[in-house]
Amino acid sequence: MAAAAAAGRCGRDPCGAVCPLLTYLGVGYADYAVLAHVLPQPALRGSPWCPFHAAAFNLIVLLLLACHARAVLADPGVVPLPDTAIDFSELRSGAPRKPERSQEDWTVCDRCEAFRPPRAHHCRICHRCVRRMDHHCPWINNCVGELNQKYFIQFLFYTGLASFYATGLVLAAWLAPAGRTPAGMAAGGDVVNNRIQTAHCIILLLESFLFGTFVAVVFYDQVMSIITDKTPLEQPHSRRLKETNWEGPRTPKPKLARLREVFGRGFVLCWLFPWSCSSPHRGTGPQYSPLPSHYI
Numbered sequence: 001m002a003a004a005a006a007a008g009r010c011g012r013d014p015c016g017a018v019c020p021l022l023t024y025l026g027v028g029y030a031d032y033a034v035l036a037h038v039l040p041q042p043a044l045r046g047s048p049w050c051p052f053h054a055a056a057f058n059l060i061v062l063l064l065l066a067c068h069a070r071a072v073l074a075d076p077g078v079v080p081l082p083d084t085a086i087d088f089s090e091l092r093s094g095a096p097r098k099p100e101r102s103q104e105d106w107t108v109c110d111r112c113e114a115f116r117p118p119r120a121h122h123c124r125i126c127h128r129c130v131r132r133m134d135h136h137c138p139w140i141n142n143c144v145g146e147l148n149q150k151y152f153i154q155f156l157f158y159t160g161l162a163s164f165y166a167t168g169l170v171l172a173a174w175l176a177p178a179g180r181t182p183a184g185m186a187a188g189g190d191v192v193n194n195r196i197q198t199a200h201c202i203i204l205l206l207e208s209f210l211f212g213t214f215v216a217v218v219f220y221d222q223v224m225s226i227i228t229d230k231t232p233l234e235q236p237h238s239r240r241l242k243e244t245n246w247e248g249p250r251t252p253k254p255k256l257a258r259l260r261e262v263f264g265r266g267f268v269l270c271w272l273f274p275w276s277c278s279s280p281h282r283g284t285g286p287q288y289s290p291l292p293s294h295y296i
Helices: 002-012 014-038 050-073 149-175 182-187 191-227 235-243 255-263 268-272
Strands: 107-109 114-116 120-123 128-131 135-137 142-144
Touching: 014 050, 014 149, 014 191, 050 142, 050 149, 107 120, 114 120, 149 191, 149 255, 149 268, 191 255, 255 268
Parallel strands: none
Antiparallel strands: 107 114, 120 128, 135 142
């Protein structure tokens, strides 16, 4: 069912079909360049750390792909539709809207024609409301919401880690004394082979710089949205409420508690892996009714 939903999103958003493909191609090329053109260079080839670097980089790539797959296939927190139609004739009649309300209130989505719980927003690409929606990301072809934000942040973390690791290996291969001596240059092979290795190293550096910088900025933005407890979609609404001197009844939470809401309540070390960390609702979806309590 998750795969079918992802295929449906590809049909509605062509960019969502291209970006994941570019991700896999970029990750695959980086792994190939490191194993075939960076580690075999004289400065690294004779080092006892060479097998460790190969294993460590492939482990990071494996975790990166696993987190990406979980972010793509996981339910971001789609709000279920009610079994029976609800009368929203007043909404369609153009009746005066109620004044600005807190984010802790239930609202009505005029596109889904259903009630949505607090902090849920409608995605124009998925055509559904998503709990604590952050944004729709073409790189995972899915919304980033309550139930998959952890996997998305993990994907960003491992992408940045792989980028910086690859950059470090290239610089080590170039700047290490063994790689700059005439003996080291001779051990690297013929001139054509050296030029090919150099070309791949330059391409890998550019790719690592671009992807590493991009994911670092997005990673910072994601972590700050968790710590401040405001998604990018909620920030303009919060500013409007602040201007009216009413920010709603939300109780401030410690920063660690906010992080645990996303990453799980298990050991902090488990936050690095793409599986459940003893969170009450992870894996089963949010437990709530599609109707506010006063309508049940």
